[in-house]
Amino acid sequence: MITIDLRLLEEIRDHGREAYPEECCGALLGTGRDGPALVTRVERMRNSRGEERRRRYTIDPLEYVRIERQADEEGIEVLGFYHSHPDHPARPSEYDRERAFPFFHYVVLGVAAGQPGDVGSFVLSEDRGVFEREELSIEAPEGVTHA
Amino acid sequence: MPKVLLPTPLRPFAEGAASVEVSGGTVTDALESLVSRYQGLRNHLYDDAGKLRSFVNVYRNDEDIRYLQKGETPLSDRDALSIIPSIAGGAPEDAALSNEEIRRYSRHLIMPEVGMEGQKKLKAARVLAIGTGGLGSPLSLYLAAAGVGTIGLVDFDVVDDSNLQRQVLFSTGDVGRPKLAAATERLRGINPHVEVVPFEERLTSENALEIFRDFDIVADGTDNFPTRYLVNDACVFTGKPNVYASIFRFEGQASIFWAEKGPCYRCLYPEPPPPGLVPSCAEGGVLGILPGLLGVIQATETIKLILDSGDPLVGRLLLVDALSMRFRELKLRKNPECVVCGPHPTVTKLVDYEAFCGIQPEAAASSNGVPEISVEELKALRDRTAPFVLVDVREPHEFAISSFPESVKIPLGTLPEHLNELSSADDIVVHCKSGGRSAKAVQLLRQAGFRKVRNLAGGINRYAEVIDPSIPRY
Numbered sequence: 034m035i036t037i038d039l040r041l042l043e044e045i046r047d048h049g050r051e052a053y054p055e056e057c058c059g060a061l062l063g064t065g066r067d068g069p070a071l072v073t074r075v076e077r078m079r080n081s082r083g084e085e086r087r088r089r090y091t092i093d094p095l096e097y098v099r100i101e102r103q104a105d106e107e108g109i110e111v112l113g114f115y116h117s118h119p120d121h122p123a124r125p126s127e128y129d130r131e132r133a134f135p136f137f138h139y140v141v142l143g144v145a146a147g148q149p150g151d152v153g154s155f156v157l158s159e160d161r162g163v164f165e166r167e168e169l170s171i172e173a174p175e176g177v178t179h180a
Numbered sequence: 181m182p183k184v185l186l187p188t189p190l191r192p193f194a195e196g197a198a199s200v201e202v203s204g205g206t207v208t209d210a211l212e213s214l215v216s217r218y219q220g221l222r223n224h225l226y227d228d229a230g231k232l233r234s235f236v237n238v239y240r241n242d243e244d245i246r247y248l249q250k251g252e253t254p255l256s257d258r259d260a261l262s263i264i265p266s267i268a269g270g271a272p273e274d275a276a277l278s279n280e281e282i283r284r285y286s287r288h289l290i291m292p293e294v295g296m297e298g299q300k301k302l303k304a305a306r307v308l309a310i311g312t313g314g315l316g317s318p319l320s321l322y323l324a325a326a327g328v329g330t331i332g333l334v335d336f337d338v339v340d341d342s343n344l345q346r347q348v349l350f351s352t353g354d355v356g357r358p359k360l361a362a363a364t365e366r367l368r369g370i371n372p373h374v375e376v377v378p379f380e381e382r383l384t385s386e387n388a389l390e391i392f393r394d395f396d397i398v399a400d401g402t403d404n405f406p407t408r409y410l411v412n413d414a415c416v417f418t419g420k421p422n423v424y425a426s427i428f429r430f431e432g433q434a435s436i437f438w439a440e441k442g443p444c445y446r447c448l449y450p451e452p453p454p455p456g457l458v459p460s461c462a463e464g465g466v467l468g469i470l471p472g473l474l475g476v477i478q479a480t481e482t483i484k485l486i487l488d489s490g491d492p493l494v495g496r497l498l499l500v501d502a503l504s505m506r507f508r509e510l511k512l513r514k515n516p517e518c519v520v521c522g523p524h525p526t527v528t529k530l531v532d533y534e535a536f537c538g539i540q541p542e543a544a545a546s547s548n549g550v551p552e553i554s555v556e557e558l559k560a561l562r563d564r565t566a567p568f569v570l571v572d573v574r575e576p577h578e579f580a581i582s583s584f585p586e587s588v589k590i591p592l593g594t595l596p597e598h599l600n601e602l603s604s605a606d607d608i609v610v611h612c613k614s615g616g617r618s619a620k621a622v623q624l625l626r627q628a629g630f631r632k633v634r635n636l637a638g639g640i641n642r643y644a645e646v647i648d649p650s651i652p653r654y
Contacts, residue, residue: 056270089270094237094244097264101188105198111188114267121271122306122396129269132235134189134224139269146488150419153393161223166393 034168035112035138035154037061037072042171044075046149049117049142055086058116060100061138062109070112070138076100078114089128090116113138113154120144123151130164133157138167182255184214185262193220202261207238208251210261225263235266277303281373285327298487299327303373305486308332308395310383310411312363314461314471315401315425315478317349322479324367324374328486331367332377332395335359342654346468383407385530388414397485399423399478403460405452406533412437412445413530416521421494423481425474428459430467432474432500435493435512436481439521442495447515452537456616463616470502550619553609553634555643561609562586568607572640573621578613582640582651592617595624604630611636611643613654 048057058080063073078100080086081093092114104111114137118126123143125133133139135157143150154169181201186194194200200217204210211232215222227233238245239262245253255261277285277299288294294302305328309316312335323331339347339354339362354362360378367376379391383402388410392398398420400411408426415422421438424445437444477498484490497510520527553561561568562584572579572587579589590598592612602608608630612618615638622635636643644651 058267085270087271090268092267094239094264094266095242097187097267098239098262104188116269118271121304124272124394126270126272128272132266132268134187134265136189136192159220 034170035061035070035072035140036170036172037140038172041072041075042152045115045140045142045152048077049144049149050147052080052117052119053144053147054119056080056088056090056117056119058090058092058114060092060114061112061140062100062104062107063112064109065112072112073109075115087119088121111137113140115140115142117142117144117149120146123153125155125164129155130157133161133164135159135161139164140169181257182210182259182261184210185260187263187265189265190221190224190263193224194218205255206251207240207245207253207255207261210255211238235268237264237266238262239264272304276300278373281327284371284373288326293489294487298489301486301488302327302483303329305397306330306332306395307397307399307482307486308334308392309399309401310334310407311401311403312347312349312359313337313343313401313403314346314427314466314468315475316399317347318472318475319399319401319479319482320363320367321349321370322476323482324371324376326479326483327371328374328482330375330377330395332379332391333360333363334379334381334383334391335363336380336382346466346471348472383410385410385532388530389418392418392420395420397421397423397482399482401425401475401478403462405458405537406539408445409452409536410530410533413520413527415439416444417530421485423478423485423493425471425478427466427470427474428461429465430470430501430503432470432502434474434477434481434498434500435496436485438494439514443512443514444518444521446520447518448497448512450515450519455538456620463613467502470500473500473502550622551634552637554637555646558609558636558643559647566607568609569602571602571608571610571621572612573610573618574612578654581654582644584611584640587611592621595621599625599628602630604632606632608633609636610634612639614639614641 048059059075059077061072061075063071065071078092078096080090082089082091101111118141121143123141125141139155142152154167155164156167157164181203183199183201185199191198200214202210202213204213215225225233225236240248240253240259285299288299289296307323307328309320312333320331320333337359339350339357339359341355343350344352349363349366360380364376364378367374392414398411398415400408400422402408411422416439419440421436423436425432425434481493484492495512497512499508516522519525570584570587572583572589573592573595575591610618610621610633615635619635622633625633641653644653
C-alpha cells in the first residue's frame, strides 16, 4: 500500500495533462521503506526517450543517481516512479512489468484525450513473477481518507 | 577492494546495505562476487540466459561500462561500481489485428467511422456486463461479435427452463448448468479473439469496486433495485459510465448514467420504490423479445462510447413501448442535490443496498408475522381431505397454466370485495405462484379478522417441484 496526498496526486495529474500526447514521468519521494509508504514529494523528471515518447518513457541513469543522492541527503527515500499512459488505461503494460524493480511503487496515470483519468499503483513481486496492483490511499488535504 | 553501490530497490537483497565491498579485477568478477554473496540479487541483475538485464545499467565511477570494455572493464581498489536501474516503461502496445481478425471485421473496417483505428479501440476495450439474463445475453453476444477485446460477466445463477424464452445466450441443453460456464463457452464460440472474464459471484458492496476496477465501461442488466443502486454508486465512485437498461412486460428504458458527464441513476430516482410496489419480471412477466431490443440498445451505446462517436444517451432517458412501437425521450438533468454525485455528497462509500431498498433478509421476511404452511403439510391436508379452504390469489390467466381443482380463485386485487365469500371459522390456506402475493393476502385477511389463515411457502411452483411433478411450473 502507498499513501499519497491529494495535492501531490494533482501535481502528477497536471504533469500528465501537460505532457499529453507524450508520456510524462517523475519520482515519488517519501518515507517508509520499512513501513507503510507515504509520498511526501513528487519530482518531475525528463522523459529522455529520443523517439516514441507517446508510448515510452525512460529516465536517464545519471538523473536517477542524482535523485537518489538527493533523497539520501534529505534522509528520505526514493519510493518509486510515476508515468502516464496517453490514451491508454492506468494498467501496467508488459513492457512496464519487464522493466520493473521490486520494492519500488509504480504509479500509472491514464490520460484520455488530454484529460487525466484513472490512476493505479503497482508493485513487482520479489521473484519478478507478478506485477500486482496495490492499494493506493489518497489523503485529502484535511486529512480525510477517501479511497 | 572495489565497492559496489546499490540502488534503493536492490538494497533489501543485500541486508539493506547501500554499498558493498567486493573482490575481483573486472566488472564481471566483481558482480559475480556480489551475487554469490547475496543470491537474491541474481534474478534482478541477470536474465535466465545469464546475461545482464537490459534495464540494469552498470557504471564504473561516472562511465557506463557499455562504452568501456563491458564486463571486461578493469577495476582497481579505488573504483566504485554503481548499479543503476534504468527506469523505463510505457503504454501497452496497440492491439494489432491478425489477418484472420481483419477478415472477420471487414464490414467494420470498410466503414470510415470504425476503420482500423476503431476496431483496435474495440479490441483494447474492457466492458463489464452485470447479469447474463435477458439484457446481458444480447449485449454480450453483440459485444463479442463486434470484437470488444475483454468482456467481464457477473452472474451466479444456473440456467433455468424459464430463462430460455429471452436469454438467448443459452440453449436447451444448458438448463441446469451455471450460467457463466455456458455463457463463456458461447461467447468464445462466437469470437475466440475475445477474452471472457467470469465473476461467478453476487455483486456486493464488498466486491464491486474491486471487480469494476479493471473495466472501462459497465453495462447494468440487472432486474433488482439493490443491485441497480449498487452499480450506480460504484460507477460514480470509479468514474465509469453505466450503460443502463430496464424492462417490464412491453416497456423498457435505456440511458447512460455517467456522473462526470451528466446525471447518475440517483439524480433520476433518488429513492427506491417501496419493496413490492414494482413487480420484477419473475412476478409480472416480460415479453421475451423486449430485452433483446433493449440489450442491443445497450450494446450500441457501449460501442459508441468505445469508438467515441455519435451522440451517446448521456442525459437522455429513452422510453420504449413495444406494443405501440413508439420510442420517446426524456431529458435528464444532473440533480445538484444528488447525494452521491452532487457537489456535496453525503453518500461517499458503498452502503447496504438491501437495507436501503427496504428489503429484509429472506429468513426474516418469511417469519414476518405471516404464518406459513409447507408444501408437505398441504399435501397431508389434501390427502386427508381435511376440512380446509384453499384460496388461489393469482390472476385469471395464471389459473390456465396450473391450479388446484378444489381451490377458491380470488385474484389478490379483488380480495377485499370477496371477503364475504370466506368464513373466519374455516382453516384457510392461501397460495399464489411462489408465495409473495399470498403473503400479502394473508396479512390482509388477518387484518380483516381471519385468524386461521396460513400462507403456502413457495406457492404452487414449490408444490409442483416437490410434491406433484404433473403440475407445470412457470
